[in-house]
Amino acid sequence: VGKDxxxxxxxxxxxxxxxxxHVPWVEVSDDDDRPRKTTFKxxxxxxxxxxxxxxxxxxxxxxxxxxxxxxxxTPGPGNxxxxxxxxEQRKELPIAKGRDALIQEIQNNDVxxxxxxxxxxxxxxxxxxxxxxxxxxxxxxxxxxxRKVAATSLAARVAAExxxxxxxxxxxxxxxxxxxxxxxxxxxxxxxxxxRELLSDPLLSQxxxxxxxxxxxxxxxxxLLIANLKTIQKQRNGLEAVSGKGKENANxxxxxxxxxxxxxxxxxxxxxxxxNAKILYVKGRQHPVKIYYxxxxxxxxxxxxxxxxxxxxxxxxxxxxxxxxxxxxxIESLEKSIKLFASQLPKDEMEVxxxxxxxxxxxxxxxxxxxATPPKTRKCILSTNIAETSITIPGVKYVIDTGMxxxxxxxxxxTGGGFDTLLTRAITKSSAMQRAGxxxxxxxxxxxxxxxxxxxxxxxxxxxxxxxxxxxxxxILQLKCLNQDLEELDLMDMPDVDSSESFHIPALCISLIPxxxxxxxxxxxxxxxxxxNKGLTALGRQMAFFPLEPVHARAxxxxxxxxxxxxxxxxxxxxxxxxxxxxxxxxxxxxxxxARRKFRxxxxxxxxxxxxxxxxxEIAAGNAxxxxxxxxxxxxFLNERTLLExxxxxxxxxxxxxxxxxxxxxxxxxxEEPVVKSLAYGLAQNSxxxxxxxxxxxxxxxxTVKIHPGSVLAEKKVPAIIYDELIFTNQIYAxxxxxxxxxxxxxxxALNRRTA
Ligand code: CDP
Ligand code: MG
Numbered sequence: 002v003g004k005d006x007x008x009x010x011x012x013x014x015x016x017x018x019x020x021x022x023h024v025p026w027v028e029v030s031d032d033d034d035r036p037r038k039t040t041f042k043x044x045x046x047x048x049x050x051x052x053x054x055x056x057x058x059x060x061x062x063x064x065x066x067x068x069x070x071x072x073x074x075t076p077g078p079g080n081x082x083x084x085x086x087x088x089e090q091r092k093e094l095p096i097a098k099g100r101d102a103l104i105q106e107i108q109n110n111d112v113x114x115x116x117x118x119x120x121x122x123x124x125x126x127x128x129x130x131x132x133x134x135x136x137x138x139x140x141x142x143x144x145x146x147x148r149k150v151a152a153t154s155l156a157a158r159v160a161a162e163x164x165x166x167x168x169x170x171x172x173x174x175x176x177x178x179x180x181x182x183x184x185x186x187x188x189x190x191x192x193x194x195x196x197r198e199l200l201s202d203p204l205l206s207q208x209x210x211x212x213x214x215x216x217x218x219x220x221x222x223x224x225l226l227i228a229n230l231k232t233i234q235k236q237r238n239g240l241e242a243v244s245g246k247g248k249e250n251a252n253x254x255x256x257x258x259x260x261x262x263x264x265x266x267x268x269x270x271x272x273x274x275x276x277n278a279k280i281l282y283v284k285g286r287q288h289p290v291k292i293y294y295x296x297x298x299x300x301x302x303x304x305x306x307x308x309x310x311x312x313x314x315x316x317x318x319x320x321x322x323x324x325x326x327x328x329x330x331x332i333e334s335l336e337k338s339i340k341l342f343a344s345q346l347p348k349d350e351m352e353v354x355x356x357x358x359x360x361x362x363x364x365x366x367x368x369x370x371x372x373a374t375p376p377k378t379r380k381c382i383l384s385t386n387i388a389e390t391s392i393t394i395p396g397v398k399y400v401i402d403t404g405m406x407x408x409x410x411x412x413x414x415x416t417g418g419g420f421d422t423l424l425t426r427a428i429t430k431s432s433a434m435q436r437a438g439x440x441x442x443x444x445x446x447x448x449x450x451x452x453x454x455x456x457x458x459x460x461x462x463x464x465x466x467x468x469x470x471x472x473x474x475x476x477i478l479q480l481k482c483l484n485q486d487l488e489e490l491d492l493m494d495m496p497d498v499d500s501s502e503s504f505h506i507p508a509l510c511i512s513l514i515p516x517x518x519x520x521x522x523x524x525x526x527x528x529x530x531x532x533x534n535k536g537l538t539a540l541g542r543q544m545a546f547f548p549l550e551p552v553h554a555r556a557x558x559x560x561x562x563x564x565x566x567x568x569x570x571x572x573x574x575x576x577x578x579x580x581x582x583x584x585x586x587x588x589x590x591x592x593x594x595x596a597r598r599k600f601r602x603x604x605x606x607x608x609x610x611x612x613x614x615x616x617x618x619e620i621a622a623g624n625a626x627x628x629x630x631x632x633x634x635x636x637x638f639l640n641e642r643t644l645l646e647x648x649x650x651x652x653x654x655x656x657x658x659x660x661x662x663x664x665x666x667x668x669x670x671x672x673e674e675p676v677v678k679s680l681a682y683g684l685a686q687n688s689x690x691x692x693x694x695x696x697x698x699x700x701x702x703x704x705t706v707k708i709h710p711g712s713v714l715a716e717k718k719v720p721a722i723i724y725d726e727l728i729f730t731n732q733i734y735a736x737x738x739x740x741x742x743x744x745x746x747x748x749x750x751a752l753n754r755r756t757a
Contacts, residue, residue: 140209320398
């Protein structure tokens with residue numbers, strides 16, 4: 002594959018110079034002595050997995066391509082093959098061989114760390130094995146996932162394997178959506194929901210087994226969960242574990258078993274944390290993958306990915322291609338150029354079918370990814386990290402790894418709440434290995450890395466745990482409700498103490514504690530969620546009830562006294578949806594702006610959102626069918642999925658309001674001030690005043706901000722603004738902006754207390 006790359010391009014390419022711009026590759030032969038990939042097998046504690054630097058050569062039966070499509074798109078039973086054939090497929094999974102050994106180990110140990118390659122059957126099978134073996138007694142088995150889409154689709158898959166529908170024996174629970182019943186024994190849930198469950202059930206007494214899946218991702222919630230599980234296990238298992246068999250005791254919950262599952266080799270750390278817990282390995286079915294590095298650094302990874310794709314397409318035998326890109330925008334732009342060039346291929350070439358794949362995609366849309374590739378066609382899947390471990394895609398033979406991913410990072414400076422940024426950055430070694438591994442699922446594969454071997458060698462081993470780089474506001478509030486202080490938890494990693502970035506807030510006596518912790522405490526204090534002694538207030542407890550960011554929860558609570566709960570819920574539910582309401586299409590920016598004009602509200606973006614959401618509701622309340630509604634949304638450049646998701650969120654929020662004695666039906670009609678005022682209670686930290694020179698200066702930070710050009714207030718000058726977020730490009734922009742009368746500011750305590 003290596004040498005003949007230079008003649009890769011045919012004449013199809015409109016820009017002939019591209020011929021010269023091939024991506025040159027350095028081949029890394031499969032049998033050098035570098036340990037690149039590790040094979041797994043179930044062995045006793047203390048043994049290291051094989052590190053012979055090779056992929057296993059002996060391959061047994063080819064893998065089945067399972068009916069992932071239906072399972073992913075329509076939660077429900079049966080569609081992914083008959084129950085009988087699903088049972089056959091279960092038996093074929095690599096983990097099936099280790100079943101008895103696995104059960105035995107989980108039985109004998111309080112904590113088990115289970116490692117295995119993606120697709121070996123950990124997530125779908127282990128909970129079923131535990132259930133079938135009776136290990137869970139009468140308790141439930143929880144399986145936590147970092148991603149919502151994984152939790153819901155896995156529940157659908159496992160329900161189908163159990164020949165039942167979701168919500169009965171097998172259920173799920175994710176933010177704003179839950180399907181479970183008294184019958185439920187296996188519950189797939191997000192790690193965030195599990196942490197939330199601690200609020201109502203501090204010992205998690207309903208569960209006898211908690212499986213923490215994809216633990217290597219080290220999300221903030223996973224870390225908090227793991228810390229709590231350790232304590233809970235001590236409390237629940239107490240002396241009983243030492244004296245062997247648990248005695249029947251009506252008051253004491255069933256002993257707790259913990260299983261930590263992960264795809265990569267960071268098992269040692271988990272094991273150490275749990276007092277040298279036993280580590281088990283599942284040997285996967287991995288075929289050899291040949292790895293190519295680009296011989297020189299690539300400046301434009303989207304362009305190199307495009308060229309590499311066509312090099313593969315014109316030179317290489319059939320087999321689908323999986324391209325890893327950092328995010329949706331890159332995926333869309335690459336898809337466009339691949340489609341364009343593919344349409345100019347000679348007629349006798351194989352066709353190209355592009356399939357984008359990212360977490361916020363409409364459900365069902367990603368079904369295309371899992372459907373069998375039509376004849377004479379090469380599928381090209383363009384994916385984010387989501388295909389790295391959470392999801393297995395059949396048919397892939399070639400992987401193109403751009404070496405980039407998006408990472409959320411919170412910049413906790415004293416700039417009025419800090420910034421959440423989503424930065425595109427280089428991946429880590431463990432990601433690179435996972436990505437390459439995706440090529441060897443069904444046979445020999447090839448992975449093209451769009452970076453040099455040196456770059457690979459310089460990569461960090463694994464991503465920094467989220468707790469070190471994310472906003473902690475919401476988590477600290479939740480922990481306060483559990484009477485816990487983050488600083489005092491037994492965590493696997495603690496955010497750094499960086500005195501240069503730490504705050505000194507005299508009123509709180511905070512100086513030398515981690516910057517992100519201090520920033521979160523400051524925000525909570527300004528929101529009145531905690532008092533001067535860092536103690537939780539009644540308001541804070543109410544805020545924690547809402548499955549919302551504290552700033553949004555505060556706005557909802559403020560809407561009660563301002564008499565506009567209905568309006569505020571409408572707005573907050575749109576802001577809490579996973580994608581933006583207004584669609585931004587670069588080529589049609591003018592048309593989009595024109596369409597948007599009719600929703601425009603003079604006070605700014607928040608009421609503009611309300612107008613758009615109301616307009617959609619009117620259409621929906623009329624007799625417009627599904628297709629008509631969709632067409633309307635397209636004409637208005639509104640994302641219908643956001644509106645549908647927002648409607649579900651709003652239902653949940655209305656219920657939460659009900660429980661807290663807030664009447665969601667109370668409306669302020671056409672008045673805007675109550676709405677803006679309520680929002681300002683939450684967004685007090687995100688506020689700025691107009692300066693004589695026309696810029697805006699933060700009320701609680703030193704930065705000068707500009708109103709984002711996409712805002713309805715972009716061209717206007719108003720005395721004071723609140724905003725949803727700040728984003729950096731060449732300067733700091735405020736996005737999601739509303740104009741706030743100065744009188745409103747005067748009535749918000751937080752703004753007066755900032756200098757206290
Ligand atoms: O957790 P792990 O990556 O080890 O594997 P898994 O998620 O339990 O998946 C085992 C097999 O079930 C995979 O090879 C998938 O093909 C299949 N599966 C599926 O068809 N549909 C799903 N929603 C999940 C898994
Ligand atoms: Mg899994």
